[in-house]
Amino acid sequence: MKSLQITLIALLIVTGTHLPAQEMKQKVQEEKVNHSFAPLPYAYDALEKSIDKETMEIHYDRHHRTYYNNFLKSIEGTEMEYLTLNQLFSEMSKFPVAVRNNAGGYFNHTFFWNSLSPAGGGIPTGKLAEAINASFGSFDEFKKQFEKAATTRFGSGWAWLSVDNTGKLFISSTPNQDNPLMDITEQRGVPVLALDVWEHAYYLRYQNKRAAYITSFWEIANWAEAGTRFENASK
Ligand code: MN3
Numbered sequence: 689m690k691s692l693q694i695t696l697i698a699l700l701i702v703t704g705t706h707l708p709a710q711e712m713k714q715k716v717q718e719e720k721v722n723h724s725f726a727p728l729p730y731a732y733d734a735l736e737k738s739i740d741k742e743t744m745e746i747h748y749d750r751h752h753r754t755y756y757n758n759f760l761k762s763i764e765g766t767e768m769e770y771l772t773l774n775q776l777f778s779e780m781s782k783f784p785v786a787v788r789n790n791a792g793g794y795f796n797h798t799f800f801w802n803s804l805s806p807a808g809g810g811i812p813t814g815k816l817a818e819a820i821n822a823s824f825g826s827f828d829e830f831k832k833q834f835e836k837a838a839t840t841r842f843g844s845g846w847a848w849l850s851v852d853n854t855g856k857l858f859i860s861s862t863p864n865q866d867n868p869l870m871d872i873t874e875q876r877g878v879p880v881l882a883l884d885v886w887e888h889a890y891y892l893r894y895q896n897k898r899a900a901y902i903t904s905f906w907e908i909a910n911w912a913e914a915g916t917r918f919e920n921a922s923k
Contacts, residue, residue, distance in 0.1 A: 739893070838861065
């Protein structure tokens with residue numbers, strides 16, 4: 689009888705300690721994800737025709753860096769350190785709001801810097817141009833709808849051009865630092881172009897004239913990068 693009790697206790701200890709470890713292994717990756725702080729892909733004054741140097745300096749070196757630092761702090765010592773941004777976004781509703789705001793701020797800004805280019809402007813080409821015509825009728829109609837989404841976003845947020853899971857393009861706007869990759873977002877998709885409409889993105893030059901800032905975005909919109917993102921998302 690006594691040996692049976694010991695066997696049962698031993699069995700409980702073995703199963704009790706073994707199972708959670710196995711579950712943990714399936715849930716997270718082997719190593720922590722290295723989140724880098726990428727350099728701005730051009731000089732602070734390179735977009736001067738649309739966005740002034742001082743705004744770019746403050747936006748990149750203070751706002752963006754703060755989101756990055758706070759993001760790292762918000763996941764420190766947790767299993768979230770083992771998840772990629774895409775994995776975090778796809779289960780965003782499970783994680784604390786500090787992670788949502790700062791992971792969003794970090795990703796959205798990196799994405800935004802690459803949505804702009806001193807060699808930008810003009811019109812989209814190739815498959816992206818075809819898809820814009822198919823979804824919106826024309827490039828001008830697309831611009832009109834995108835400007836509307838950006839102008840009417842109340843308070844702080846973003847305007848996006850994204851691809852949904854059927855390969856169709858759509859325009860949306862998100863509040864704060866949310867983005868279309870997050871499971872809490874109304875319209876989910878893979879973004880191809882983004883515009884930051886927080887006041888810190890334009891206030892020094894444009895003050896309260898958000899619409900003028902949005903119009904100037906077309907002069908630096910990086911259609912080459914958007915085209916590559918679109919083709920990658922459509923694969
Ligand atoms: Mn910003």
